Amino acid sequence: MGMFCSSPALAAGKGVVLNFNEVDISTMVKFISDLTGKNFILDDRVKGKISVYSPAKLSNEEAYNVFVSVLELKGFTVVQSGKVAKIVPSASARQSGFKLFPEGETLPVNESYVAQVTKLENISAQEALVFLQPMISKDGHISAFGPGNLILMVDSSLNIRKLHEILQTIDSERTREGLEIIYLKNASAESVATTIRQWLTGSESKPAGPAAAAAAAAGTGAGSVLADQRLNALLVFGSDKTKNAVRELVAKLDVASPEASSKVNVYYLENTDATEMAKVLDGVVKGMTAQAAAQPGAAASQASPLDSGKVTITADKTSNSLVIMASPNDYSNLSQVIKKLDRRSKQVFVQVVIAEVSLDKSRALGVQAGAVAAGALGKYLQGGGMYDPFGTFNSVLSNSAITALVGDKLKDTTRPVTGVALLQALDKNGLVNILSTPNILTSDNKEAEINVGENVPFQGSATQSTIGTTTSVERKDIGINLKIKPQISEGDYIRMDINQEISAVKNDKGQAIDLVTTKRSTKTSIIVKDKETVVIGGLIQDTEDENIQKVPFFGDIPGLGWLFKTKTKTRRKTNLMILLTPRIVKDAEDLTSVSADQRLKFGESAKKVEPVDVQKEISGK
Structure with a gap:
């Protein structure tokens, strides 16, 4: 509980x-x-x-x-x-208990479970019970208390409100002459009831035949017709003469309309896919059919707004339209559903930065021969052997924001940041390797995929035969794969289901033999506000490298060889980070703005100068 x-x-x-x-x-x-x-x-x-x-x-x-x-x-x-x-x-x-509303108190306009006791004045509670029983839902309850002529109704508040409207009509002097329910098959109950009332009250030209009899009965105040839209039925009160006349009128009015001879309709969709829409509507039709079959008694055939088993929906992919075979009434109901579903969905533009943030620790032993400018020597020696031309390595690492991103705080978590200025700072100091910066535009609640890589051959099994050895080769996609499925929610928040994988060949020798691959992947679901950035990190990889550089022959002399060679051990810790910035594209104006921003960024990138030549920087030329 x-x-x-x-x-x-x-x-x-x-x-x-x-x-x-x-x-x-x-x-x-x-x-x-x-x-x-x-x-x-x-x-x-x-x-x-x-x-x-x-x-x-x-x-x-x-x-x-x-x-x-x-x-x-x-x-x-x-x-x-x-x-x-x-x-x-x-x-x-x-x-489970329920709230009992006294008679006369207004009931809530919803489906909550309530109870109400009503006292009848003109008809017996037992008569009302027999009449109202088919209109109670399957989980509802209705009972009569004879001595007090009371009716107890326990059901949804909306249904009890409808039953009260019926009770107000039948609990009158006129209802003593009897009541009859006439179910309609083709016409709308409200439309037929309006027409019959006009005949009964004589508001139109004088009727003849059955209508004349009904009008004559109405002249004495003995006839009344109510429409029940839920059952698509007429409630007729009055004498037998009035009911017979109304019954004959209904037989003439409850017929298929002239256009019903052509029940095939074509609905052209503007925004949604016809195949997906057909699946949704098929579920609606089946659900209505099942609901109608579950209704007890005579109400079963009228409980559904759709004619059971008489509706077929086919999707035409070429024209993105629906071919619907249904009665006019059913087609009208389905059209209302289609209009509400066939709306232009919002889009989401996602900017992605996939980067590796690395820290190197190097130890060197020995002397490396060569000519290096004195002013540039310090650039190599700062930071424990890491090339740091601007001397800002230590200051960058001491920054608390950097520590939060590349340290332990990022493991298995996500942290929102204000932008990519941090990566730019790291990039200037050689600490970051931008793997990919893809941008993608996709519809709300639709998955988008970015795949950047190559198809690498891998040697498989070898088979011996009389003509020689046959070796199979299997190809696999290696590179960056990113799948994003955004869903826009209230308050311009965006939920993104992310599935990201980065694979690479380790120590690629250019051959398909004994290839070793590495793979780093993450699968998560995050919620971020429109135009804000979220960073996902924690995929840390440790690598150790050992490198020996020496002068030929002299570097191999025992003992004295260390004067002519250098041995370097490097330990590299790489933290994979993904930065995502989603932006909701609500209309054509937003789409134009996004496109303009991307064109501007592309133009600025094209105008950038070439990268700095490290050798020229060292030599000072």
Whole structure:
């Protein structure tokens, strides 16, 4: 059992955009608790992942109502118990306690589990029970108390509100003459009800035949027609004569429209992929069909807004369109869904710097022959044998920011930085090796991949035969591979799933025999704000090298040979770092700005002078 307490500071927001993709229910509960100031207790059985997308800002109350509706779709509900709201499976909500609303008190406009007792004045509670029973959800409950002529309803707040609207109509003097439900197959219940009311009240030209009988009955105040959009049905009250007349009118009105003869429709998509959209819509149709099949009684055939088994959706890749075979009513419902899904997604431009930050420790023994300018000799000897032409090696290493980046603090962690000025400082002192600086633009929630390297041959197994030896060769990709999948969330934060691998051939001799490869990889998920930089490090590699330089013959003389040769041992510690700076591209203006920045940087790079010639720097010429 989990409990989440509210955070009053977050509950006073002016608007929120819900954008959750496959997050745990507990995560969204914590978010809603902080947003609304409500306290929640989670049943141990409340598990799973949910997705919510809201392009427009919602108030705190609207966000809470959406949250409760999402829980209802997953088979859970909210039960208010004092100052705490319990989230439990809908099937066991009745055993978890619920808030009882007195008659006349306004019910919340959401899917939370509540109860209300209503006293009937004109019809018996048992009659109302038989009529309302098919409209109760499968996890709801309705019962009648005869002596007090009371009805107890336990269900989602929204459903009880609808049932009350029906009770207000049927619990009147007119309903004593009976009530009938007429289910529609082709036409909209609201449209047919409006037409019949016009005939019954005589607001249009005088009817003839069945309509005349219905109008005559309406003239005495004995007829009434209500539309139930959830069931796509008509609720008809009145005498048998009125109901017969309405029934005949419905038979003439509930027919396929003239355009229904051509049920094939083509919907051209503007932003999304037709194949992916077809998969989503196919799931919607199947879900509606399953929901309709689960409804008890006569309501089963009318519970779904789509005609079960009569909708087919095919994607055409060439034109990026959907070919939909459905009735006009079904196509209208699907079109509304498509319009909401077929929207232009945002993009993310990611600047990446992959670099190796290295520190060398060298020990040299002996004398190296050669002519070196006196003024430049100190440049070689500073820093324990490391070439440091500007004399800033020690000052750079003493910087606390450098220590934080190349020291132990970076192991297995990520640290945000303000930019790449640090790498530039290291680069000037020969401490950094920039491996790659790729930039990539990708759509929100779409994976992008950068691969820079070469295809290297590796010698495989050898097979002996009568004609000789055959050796197989296997080729492998060696180099830098980076996969990034960005996902934009609320507040211009970006979650990035990163999978990076750097491989290389160790001591490459130019042959495919006995090749040894090294590989450094990292796989992580980070969250960073728009236009901020995050650095990932900690992939440290230690290498030791020994090098002997000598004068031929003289360097081999025992004892005296050290006067003519130099032995150098170098220990190198290399820390691989990845710096990523994502930028959200919301529209064409942002894309133009990004492109202009890249063109400017390219132009500046092209104008740079050639690298400094080290030999000229040493000789002073």
